[in-house]
Amino acid sequence: MSRRSEPVPFAFLAEADSFRSNVAPPPPERPSAGQMAGRWLLGLTIIAALVGSLVIGMPALSLNHTSATQQSQASQGR
Numbered sequence: 001m002s003r004r005s006e007p008v009p010f011a012f013l014a015e016a017d018s019f020r021s022n023v024a025p026p027p028p029e030r031p032s033a034g035q036m037a038g039r040w041l042l043g044l045t046i047i048a049a050l051v052g053s054l055v056i057g058m059p060a061l062s063l064n065h066t067s068a069t070q071q072s073q074a075s076q077g078r
Helices: 011-016 033-061 065-077
Strands: none
Touching: none
């Protein structure tokens, strides 16, 4: 079998890394006031949902010491 003189079959891909274009991409579009307000509203809604779930969930996570002491006193009285 004969060897090719070109070491890489697609040599133009290796050259593409060094290619520089003189065409600048267009500047990014600025969001409108409505879009900004929507983003802020969505962010505040997510934060309020997290805080609300934490406030509602805290009583379920806390230990209820009063019922445990009442049960132990009732069992000692027997």
